Amino acid sequence: MNDSTTTTSTATTSAAIQCAPVQSWSDRRAFLKLERELYKGDPNWVTPLWSERKQLCGFGSHPFYNDADSRAFLARKNGRVVGRVVAIVNHAHNRHHNEQRGFFGFFECIDDADVSRGLFDAAADWLREQGMTDVRGPVNPSLNYEVGLLVDGFDTPPTFLIPYNHAYYGDLIEACGFEKCQDVFCYDATIDQLATVDPKLKFVIEESTRRFKVTCRPIDRSRFDEDVQAFLRIYNESLQRTWGYVPMSHEELVHQSKQLKLLIVPELTSIAEIDGEPVGAGFGLLDFNQLLIKMNGHLLPFGWLKLWLGKRKIDRLRLVSTNVLPKYQSWGLGLVTLARILPDAIEFGIRTGEFSWVLESNRLSRGTIERGGAKKMKTQRIYDRKL
Incomplete structure (x- = not known):
């Protein structure tokens, strides 16, 4: 409290x-x-x-x-x-x-x-x-x-x-x-860069898909709440060994799902399934700041309507997370999940994708993102101090 x-x-x-x-x-x-x-x-x-x-x-x-x-x-x-x-x-x-x-x-x-x-x-x-x-x-x-x-x-x-x-x-x-404890990075990549992915990464995507018989789909509008809950559950479980992470409570998950329901564009999401069970989730969030910078921070009485009607003008996508259940994390399923979003992002009109936040200590994710041609654009710093 x-x-x-x-x-x-x-x-x-x-x-x-x-x-x-x-x-x-x-x-x-x-x-x-x-x-x-x-x-x-x-x-x-x-x-x-x-x-x-x-x-x-x-x-x-x-x-x-x-x-x-x-x-x-x-x-x-x-x-x-x-x-x-x-x-x-x-x-x-x-x-x-x-x-x-x-x-x-x-x-x-x-x-x-x-x-x-x-x-x-x-x-x-x-x-x-x-x-x-x-x-x-x-x-x-x-x-x-x-x-x-x-x-x-x-x-x-x-x-x-x-x-x-x-x-x-x-x-x-x-x-x-205060002294630096950890940095987190934001990387930018144009859609053109993502569409011409490193052949080695393309091989990983194809091999992982074949090995596990993975199917990917966007969030289903007809069972939106169920899919958002699945995404948040995967998010919680996948980050258990990540530096500093603490699982969200059930109440936080419910609250977040209600918030996301107003903001998510289903075509810019991805759920990876094996034998019908969700094992991975990718979440692209439109850069609503392109609209909010003109709205003075107030969503009432017409703010939500402006966001909804204006979203097609947004050409930047923040790739908030690509999460995979722990037992599949070394097999490239994150790339498989992300690859599903790309063609829909192009059709939507997205020109730039931002990968954020990427922990400095997460060498695997950083290496994959940098190999794909993304450039580090912003650095956020976390500080520690003894009391």
Whole structure:
């Protein structure tokens, strides 16, 4: 649950700077408003979906917080809001990894080291009170959602659900004692590149299909809920040994499936089956940021209609994940699953595909993507710090 009862102490770094917990409705409004103010005039910033942002920050009902606590902080300098951060205790993570690790997310700040230091000191104090010994971030609010700080690739807007931030944030975070833990990459490939795949990869696709008698199909509109649940189940099981991963709860899976139902284009998905059983799933998500950048972050009253009617104008696809059940992961079924999407993506009008996020430590995926001709375009960094 979202913690609203623990300490309300204020961390003060100077007479002019105060960092205090978010408590009131006006505090929450200021917390969200700061993001808009800091990126005013930045052509590469895309307004978030404010309704979803409120939930993920812990200001509304979200199933992630059924098994997590959080405390949001605001920094004020001479009475003006100039920074924010959320400290998070993800109990599911700590049980799964046998750790006492806290997290931080939703960090925004003016270019002032005293302000950022005050924010992270306040967050660290609260996390220590919860028994945490380390802190990792940024995650918004976990690795299953938005993750990492942009440290390379500031010249273009992010794709849908990829974080964006000012270039100076890395210096502020590192000045507070954080060190790089892991990078995650975004790769770009044109459809023309994907259509002329390396012959070795083509052989893997053909051989894997033959060996396992794999059939691939898009998500079926007539059993949409069932197929989305199958995709999310495969997603959970396939990532069990991935760095930092924590399975989504059943409530999170249900919530995500409802969200995805509004956004998924079935032709840009793929479910791989062996003897009728789903064993792999590929998920391409349209870059709705191409539309959202003009919508100011509000889906009501006509936002959803604009997304729905405008989706055919989108020419960029984010390949969010290609997941295969563990016992099939060394046999190229991920490539088989992905190959099914390609002709439909071309017909839809997609010109560019982005593979994201790809963990720095996932050498197999990185090698396959790079062999296919994709280029690394953006780097998001995850930091660690001892408390």
